Amino acid sequence: MSTSPALLLVRAAHPRQAVATAAVLAAAAAVSGRPLREVVLVAGTVLVGQSILGWADDLTDRPRDQRHRPDKPLAGDALDPGTVWFALTCAVLLVVPLSVAHGRLAGISYLTLLAVSAIGDRFLHARVLSFVPWMVSFALYPAFLAYGGWNGVGTDSPPTVALTVLAAALGLGVHVLTALPGLVHDHEEGERSFPLVLALRTGTPRLLVGASVFTGVATVAILIAGRTVGLS
Structure with missing residues (x-):
């Protein structure tokens, strides 16, 4: 029985790390006294951002995963890279307004965070x-x-x-x-x-x-x- 592309996309987004990070940041926002609507906004923004990083990581590591982690969705033929690129693009288009909704400085901070993480994973992953x-x-x-x-x-x-x-x-x-x-x-x-x-x-x-x-x-x-x- 084949797994649906939607579930494979979720797996490729590193869901455990994404949910855990979103939950921790949302809890931190709540503890700092932010109202519920802002806590929810934090959780949603971080969840989308972490999904972007997860998809980008699996796309970058696909050749390596084909040698060592054939069970991962992108490592075989179960999930097409084009599908992941489409999901990643849509998520980027979503995370920008979500980030800006927090305010200019907060939005710049979060988008910079995502850029640093993605670029660092691409170019410094294998370096000291x-x-x-x-x-x-x-x-x-x-x-x-x-x-x-x-x-x-x-x-x-x-x-x-x-x-x-x-x-x-x-x-x-x-x-x-x-x-x-x-x-x-x-x-x-x-x-x-x-x-x-x-x-x-x-x-x-x-x-x-x-x-x-x-x-x-x-x-x-x-x-x-x-x-x-x-x-x-």
Whole structure:
């Protein structure tokens, strides 16, 4: 029994990461005191944005996935790349007005975040500087929330330096943790990403423990900073 193209598109969008990111950002918006309609707008914007990044990632990695991950929708003939390109284009046309609806500065922050993530994944994924787009994009999330508003009217309150730095640190930890399952294939492909370089020096088990602790500490520090210094 064949899977419908719609379900295959959802799978190619990295749905777990998309939903988790949208839920975390929406929760952060709610905790910061944003009204429900703005919380929903945050969740919708981030969900569309993360889907764009998921599709772009699978399109970029298609040749590699055909060698190592034939179960992925784009790796075989189950999902046509043209279908994904069409969905991605539609999502880009949707995410721009969604981002602008948060206000000018918030919209610029989020669209910059998406651009940095997509370009970084395309050009730095296999290099030792692979952590840079992750840290930069995560550092922009507080700006997206702090400047955010409704109906194109945002605020002029910048995010606190503490939360921006901690968010960047969280991005580093998340990058390492999400890269760990594919390090063997990365090594076979001759790549030298930042997590792979660390794993070759420390060993994967130690890197897993260290990255988990680092990410956990960064998460707790963000929660503490959010309660003390606040978002903006």
